[in-house]
Amino acid sequence: MTELQHFVDTPLRGTMSLNVPMRKHTSWRAGGMAERMYRPADLDDLLAFLHGLQPDEPLYAVGLGSNLLVRDGGLRGTVLMLHGTLSALHLEMDGSVYAEAGVPGAKLARFAALHNLQGAEFFAGIPGTLGGMLAMNAGCYGSETWEKVLRVQTVDRRGEVHVRTAADYEIGYRHIALHEASEEWFVAAWLQFSKGDGESARQDIKALLSKRLASQPLNLPNAGSVFRNPQGDHAARLIEQCGLKGKRIGGAKVSEKHANFIVNTGAATAADIEDLINEVQATVEHKTGVKLHPEVRIIGEAA
Numbered sequence: 001m002t003e004l005q006h007f008v009d010t011p012l013r014g015t016m017s018l019n020v021p022m023r024k025h026t027s028w029r030a031g032g033m034a035e036r037m038y039r040p041a042d043l044d045d046l047l048a049f050l051h052g053l054q055p056d057e058p059l060y061a062v063g064l065g066s067n068l069l070v071r072d073g074g075l076r077g078t079v080l081m082l083h084g085t086l087s088a089l090h091l092e093m094d095g096s097v098y099a100e101a102g103v104p105g106a107k108l109a110r111f112a113a114l115h116n117l118q119g120a121e122f123f124a125g126i127p128g129t130l131g132g133m134l135a136m137n138a139g140c141y142g143s144e145t146w147e148k149v150l151r152v153q154t155v156d157r158r159g160e161v162h163v164r165t166a167a168d169y170e171i172g173y174r175h176i177a178l179h180e181a182s183e184e185w186f187v188a189a190w191l192q193f194s195k196g197d198g199e200s201a202r203q204d205i206k207a208l209l210s211k212r213l214a215s216q217p218l219n220l221p222n223a224g225s226v227f228r229n230p231q232g233d234h235a236a237r238l239i240e241q242c243g244l245k246g247k248r249i250g251g252a253k254v255s256e257k258h259a260n261f262i263v264n265t266g267a268a269t270a271a272d273i274e275d276l277i278n279e280v281q282a283t284v285e286h287k288t289g290v291k292l293h294p295e296v297r298i299i300g301e302a303a
Contacts, residue, residue, distance in 0.1 A: 012049055013041035014085070022075065022300075026065035027127065029221040031270045032074030032300060034060075039081045043088075043100065043187055046080070051159030053078075059157060060299060061185045063102055063129030067136065067223055072270045073301030083129050086187055091115055096150055097191045101131030105138075108191075109205050118196030119148065121204040125212050127224055134186040136295070137176050141208060146171050148191045154184040161187075174228045174295055217255040220263035226277060227260055227292040235292050236260035239280055242287045249276040274298060 016038050022031040040046035053059075058077025062068065086102035089111055097117070099108055105123035108130060112120035122143040126133055133145045134152060146166060154162045162184060170177045178184070212218070227235040239245070239259035247254045251268030254276065255261040262276055277294060285291045 012052075013045045014049060015039045020079070022065070022070040022079070025062060025079075025081065026068050026070060026223075027221060028065075028069060028223050028264050028268070028270075028273060030072075030264055030268050030273060031070030032072045032303065034070075034075040034077075034079045036078040037081055038078055040085050043086055046086070046187070047155060047159040047161065049080075049159070050155060050157055053157060053159075055157070057157075059185075061101075061131060063132050064104065064127065066128040067132055067138075067296050069223065069270055069273055069296055069298045071274070071298065071300035072303035075300045080185070082131055082187075086131070088188070092190065095192075095195075097193065098188065099130050099191060100188045101129060101134070101186050103130045104128070105130070105133060110202075112193050113198045113201035113205060116196060116198040116201075117193035118201045118204075119143075119193040120191070121201055121208060124205045125208050130189060131186045134189060135176065136174050137171055138174070144173075146176065148193060150190040150192050152186055152190075153188040155187050156182060156184045215258060217257040217261050217263050220255075220265065222255070222261050222263045223296050225260045225295050226262050227281070228295045230290050230292065233290070234260075238284050238288055238290055238292065242283050244280055244283060247276065247279070249279065252276045254280060269303075270300075271303065 018036055020034045020037040022034050023029050038049055040049055061080045061082055063083045082102040084102060086100035088100040089103050090098055092098050105126040105128060109120045109124035122141050125140040126138050137144050137146050139145060149166060151163055151165045154164060168178060170179060229235050236259040244254050245256045245259050250272030251265050252272040253263055253265050255263050262273055281292050
């Protein structure tokens with residue numbers, strides 16, 4: 001009997017790996033080991049995996065790992081790796097776009113433009129997959145994910161599928177939560193975009209990516225914006241005002257190009273990054289009275 005069969009006792013088609021370094025699966029390129037990582041073959045396989053799972057098994061759904069810091073002590077439980085697995089993307093008969101949780105934002109934006117749809121261009125500026133974007137209502141350049149959502153498909157840890165709409169959630173800036181608490185993960189969404197000129201959309205995507213390249217430190221590992229913007233202000237402005245550009249702890253540094261980015265200069269540990277997040281937060285609150293709230297998710301155990 002294989003390790004996978006020992007674990008869930010269910011015929012499965014995906015791949016189970018043990019002791020996986022999460023630094024290879026997060027955009028900060030830092031962090032400890034995951035006890036287990038399961039790559040489902042497709043959505044049906046994921047449902048089968050969840051259906052046979054032990055009820056107390058900790059689970060973490062990960063796409064590109066672009067909004068995630070895994071502490072150096074690693075993760076107990078199983079990481080569900082959805083990028084490269086839940087990748088279905090197609091037009092529905094009603095003109096909506098069906099996309100699974102592992103579809104990257106840039107791919108979604110290009111797909112919409114290819115089909116002469118407009119309004120998806122901003123997804124190209126979000127360095128993640130749709131599942132994560134739904135979970136945090138990600139956005140940029142004046143648009144947010146849930147503005148485009150008709151309905152979503154989720155699964156719970158029993159492997160049961162739910163179809164939900166925005167009415168089921170409390171939705172805010174970089175925040176989303178079910179009105180009735182339930183442990184569920186996004187696996188797909190139906191998105192609505194306006195009909196338009198695909199070539200114009202492609203030019204907008206190109207301009208957006210050029211702007212992102214010019215304003216963000218994309219040459220070093222990072223997780224995008226670290227802090228949410230406080231109402232009526234920008235986190236980057238407050239961090240810069242406090243003289244924190246270039247501030248370092250170990251291999252982690254506040255970017256001199258964009259103050260709301262923390263970059264891994266080459267050998268940062270997750271502890272370096274988390275300590276720098278805390279230092280920036282404390283300094284800004286002390287000097288300005290504004291408490292910045294992290295946009296990134298921090299999970300796992302300290303080393």
